[in-house]
Amino acid sequence: MAYCQYCGRKTDEDALFCHWCGEGLVEEDTGWQEAQIREAVDEANRRANGHTILAIVLVTTGLAAGGILCVSSDPIGLFGIVLVCLGVALAAAARRHERKASNLRKLLRP
Numbered sequence: 001m002a003y004c005q006y007c008g009r010k011t012d013e014d015a016l017f018c019h020w021c022g023e024g025l026v027e028e029d030t031g032w033q034e035a036q037i038r039e040a041v042d043e044a045n046r047r048a049n050g051h052t053i054l055a056i057v058l059v060t061t062g063l064a065a066g067g068i069l070c071v072s073s074d075p076i077g078l079f080g081i082v083l084v085c086l087g088v089a090l091a092a093a094a095r096r097h098e099r100k101a102s103n104l105r106k107l108l109r110p
């Protein structure tokens with residue numbers, strides 16, 4: 001699949017001009033595309049790491065709050081359950097970003 005180096009949109013492999021922005025596609029600039037992909041990989045990795053850290057914090061806090069509920073039957077334990085749920089959702093989001101990063105990395109080594 002070919003991408004326009006000017007607007008980044010999909011173009012026909014054999015097209016001489018981008019039908020989106022009209023720029024010439026004769027000169028292949030694979031370095032530009034690689035840089036774009038690397039940037040996307042970095043971004044996905046950053047998000048995955050951020051989500052993972054937040055997930056750990058939320059689950060840990062949630063479990064601690066849930067533990068407090070067990071010993072004192074305080075309503076703070078309900079927040080614990082909510083925090084654990086949020087943490088699990090964030091962990092799933094982090095895995096999605098990791099998958100995106102690994103898929104993008106495959107593009108760099110065709």
Ligand SMILES: [Zn+2]
Pocket residue numbers: 004005006007008009018019020021022023
């Ligand atoms: Zn274009």
